[in-house]
Structures are given as structure tokens and as C-alpha cells.
Amino acid sequence: MPIAMTESDHSNPGRRQLKFRWLPGPFAIVRLAPDAALPKWATEGEFTSVTRSTEELSVVCHADNLPAEVHSQHHWICYKLEGPFAFSLTGVLLSFIEPLSDNGVPIFAISTYDTDYVLVQEEYAGITQQALAEAGHELVGGDDESWRKLIE
Numbered sequence: 001m002p003i004a005m006t007e008s009d010h011s012n013p014g015r016r017q018l019k020f021r022w023l024p025g026p027f028a029i030v031r032l033a034p035d036a037a038l039p040k041w042a043t044e045g046e047f048t049s050v051t052r053s054t055e056e057l058s059v060v061c062h063a064d065n066l067p068a069e070v071h072s073q074h075h076w077i078c079y080k081l082e083g084p085f086a087f088s089l090t091g092v093l094l095s096f097i098e099p100l101s102d103n104g105v106p107i108f109a110i111s112t113y114d115t116d117y118v119l120v121q122e123e124y125a126g127i128t129q130q131a132l133a134e135a136g137h138e139l140v141g142g143d144d145e146s147w148r149k150l151i152e
Contacts, residue, residue, distance in 0.1 A: 015091075015095045015098070015135070015136075016091060016092060016095040017095075017135070017136035017137060017138070018081055018082065018092070018095060018096055018137045018138070019081075019082040019137070019138045019139075019140050020079045020080060020081050020082060020096070020132070020137060020138070020139060020140065021079065021080045021082065021139070021140050021141055022077065022078070022079060022080075022139065022141075023046060023047050023078040023079070023080055023117075024046075025062060025063065025075070025076065025077055025078055026062075026063045026075035026076060026077070026122060027047075027060060027061065027062055027063055027075070027076040027077070027078045027119060028059075028060070028061060028062070028063040028065070028066050028072035028075070028076065029058070029059070029060050029072055029074070029076060029108055029119065030058070030059050030066070030070055030071070030072050031056050031057070031058055031059075032056065032057040032058075032059060033056070033057065034052065034053065034054055034055055034056050034057055036057045038050060038057070039059075039067075041061065041065040041066065041067060042059040042061050042065070043061075044061070044062075044065055045061055045062040045065060046062070047060075047061075047062075047078060047080070047117065048060060048061045048062075048065075049061075049110045049117070060076075060078075060108070060110065060119065063075055063076075074121045074122070074123075075121070075122045076108065076119040076120065076121055076122065077119065077120050077121075077122055077125055077128070078117055078118075078119050079096075079117065079118045079119070079120070080115060080116075080117050081093075081096060081115050081116045081117070081118070082115070082140060083114045083115030083116070084113075084114035084115055085114070085115060085116075092116065093109060093111070093116045093118075095135075095137075096116070096118060096132070096137060097109065097118060098135075099131040099132060099134065099135035099137075100118075100120065100128060100131055100132070102131070103127050103128075103130075103131045104127075105120055105124045105127060105128050105131065106120070106121065106124070107119065107120055108120075
């Protein structure tokens with residue numbers, strides 16, 4: 001099973017250096033009633049996540065999917081960690097979000113069988129990229145024009 005990470009330098013023992021991708025967005029995070037039917041728009045696109053609990057139906061999807069009557073308070077940027085990661089590995093998500101927390105960046109995390117996704121509000125794009133780079137994480141494929149506009 002390939003793992004796209006390395007152990008960090010001696011200044012941060014135990015922190016992993018990860019490769020990650022930016023998924024073109026923006027994304028939306030919405031809360032629906034716990035008994036709401038699963039809307040078709042919630043499952044369309046490159047990345048979506050739907051979680052039902054007794055309290056809510058949470059939907060993460062491309063913001064363009066939202067119908068006019070459904071609102072998301074923020075636009076979000078979605079980062080995909082380059083996995084897969086074995087279940088026995090510890091600290092993978094922590095290594096990625098700790099530099100963000102240290103810089104006051106709120107996150108929304110989603111884990112799948114193979115990897116993790118971290119969403120941050122668009123207004124934190126610049127500080128997010130700076131914090132991740134300083135922590136030794138590597139953005140893969142983030143050299144397109146839309147990415148540069150986002151972090152400026």
C-alpha cells in the first residue's frame with residue numbers, strides 16, 4: 001500500500017510531511033433535517049460527502065450544486081491528502097491540521113477509507129497555504145491559474 005509521506009525533520013519529531021491536492025471549488029457545507037431525503041444535487045461532482053445522524057443530515061458538495069433555496073454560510077476550499085493511509089498509522093490527520101490550528105484556521109475534516117479531506121473557508125486560503133508549506137507539506141498540482149488567484 002503506497003503512503004505519500006515521510007517523517008519530518010528533528011525540529012518536529014513525530015510530525016509527518018504529507019502530499020496533498022487542491023480540489024477545484026468552491027465547496028459548500030450544509031445542514032439539513034435529520035429525516036430529509038437525500039437530494040440528488042448532494043451526490044453529484046468529483047467530491048461529495050453525506051453523513052446522517054439522529055440530529056442532522058450533513059452535506060458537503062460543490063457550491064454550484066446548491067439549489068437557490070439552500071444556503072451555505074461560507075465557501076470552502078477542499079484539500080485531499082494523498083493516501084491511501086493504513087488504519088494502523090496514527091497522527092496523519094493531526095500532522096496536517098495542527099499547523100492550521102496553530103494559525104487560527106478553522107477546519108472541517110472528512111475521513112474516507114483511503115484518505116482524509118480537509119476543508120477551510122476561502123478567506124483563510126493564504127494563511128492555510130503558508131502554514132502547510134512551513135510545516136513541510138507539499139501541494140501537488142497546485143500550479144494552475146485558479147489556484148494562484150485563490151491564495152493571493
